[in-house]
Amino acid sequence: MRSGRPLIMGKAGNTPIICVAGHPPEALRGFNLFGVAAINKLTDRDAELPADSQNNQAPPPQKP
Amino acid sequence: MNDGSPLADAQQQFVDALSNKTNETEICRLSAALGRTLASDVQAPTDMPPYHRAIVEGWLVNSADTQGADEGSPISFNITGNIIPGDESCPVPGTGKALRVATGSIVVDGPVAIIRPWEGKEDGNMVSITRPFPPRFFIEEQGYDLKQDATAVAAGTIISAAEIGTIASLGIDEIEVARAPKVTLFASGDEVIPYTDPLKPGSIRDSNSIMLASAVTEAGGVPVIAGIMGDNFDKFVAAVKTAIESSDMIVISGGTAVGGRDFISDLLKEVG
Known part of the structure; x- marks a missing residue:
């Protein structure tokens, strides 16, 4: 993840703990990447790892 | 699928560190199953469809009776009855006889065929054809979609509207889902x-x-x-x-x- 938009994952016993950024778009992005993957595992779903919705976005514009 | 990227690796490591909870399931009504994860296979209790059925409307005839028909020597059949959806059985058309059938109707087993409306010419209680028809023409066989006891929806599937429709078509209202x-x-x-x-x-x-x-x-x-x-x-x-x-x-x-x-x-x- 980009600097300033960190994610922290851990476990307490068998309980996953996911800490996402406070910035709402990044909070949702972090949950979609790791929270959804965790729920898929907990429910034994046949699902691929969630893809990053920002993967194909162009880099931010550079100053001339 | 892990594509080897750092992100995918991180996701995979995290997921691998978690234990799944496959033993924790509950029974769910179909009306509340949208989005749930199926915990055990749903199997077809009967063949689907449960009987041979017409997939077009037309006239049901013995295939053998149609052999030799062409433009120069059409063959005619005497229409002796109608079969509509909801009828519980379908008789065998007699030699030289035809039955009007509607789409979805039950159809008898054996070497019969359906003549589609544009392939026959009806005149009074007669219908004539100018080409032969192979056995089982436009007839969907019993169990074509699913044989009895075949898996209709596999465990691990996330239930969507399509799965709900499939399961409902089997007459099943309660399924086992992951908690x-x-x-x-x-x-x-x-x-x-x-x-x-x-x-x-x-x-x-x-x-x-x-x-x-x-x-x-x-x-x-x-x-x-x-x-x-x-x-x-x-x-x-x-x-x-x-x-x-x-x-x-x-x-x-x-x-x-x-x-x-x-x-x-x-x-x-x-x-x-």
Whole structure:
């Protein structure tokens, strides 16, 4: 993840703990990447790892 | 599928570290099954379709009677009856005889064929053809979609409208699904206020809790909004420890940026 938009994952016993950024778009992005993957595992779903919705976005514009 | 990227590796490592809960299932009515994960295969209790059926309307005849028909020497059949959806049986058309059939009607087994409306010319109680028809022409065989005891929907499938339709067509109303995990959500930070409160200078509305709760629901979990935790470490640790006892997963938003990372890391160490 980009600097300033960190994610922290851990476990307490068998309980996953996911800490996402406070910035709402990044909070949702972090949950979609790791929270959804965790729920898929907990429910034994046949699902691929969630893809990053920002993967194909162009880099931010550079100053001339 | 892991594409080998650092992100995918991180996701895979995290997921691999978790234990699944395949033994925890519950029975769910079909009307409430949307988005749930099927925990055991749903098998067809009977062949589907349960009888041979017409997939077009037309005239049912013995295939052998149609052989030799052409433009120069058409063959005619005497129409002796009608078969419509809901009829429980279909007689064998006699030699030189035809039965009008409607789409979806039950059709007899054996070397019969359906003449489609544009391939026959009806005149009174007679229909004539100018080409031969192979056996079972435009007839869907019993069990064509599913044979009895075949798996209709496999365990692990996320139930969508399509699966609900399939399962309903089998006459099944209760299915075994994975228990939906309970996900407790915390927002962190002294500056965070409920999103319905008036905004004060320096404060931030907690839009994350309700947003992430929706995302949890969308992902198949049951969200529990635990509220906003200030920056009191001991209180936060106590709240998370309590939540862990009744939750399958914890999500904390905020406090992961550089300035707060130690706080969250320490919190994880404390509760982990």
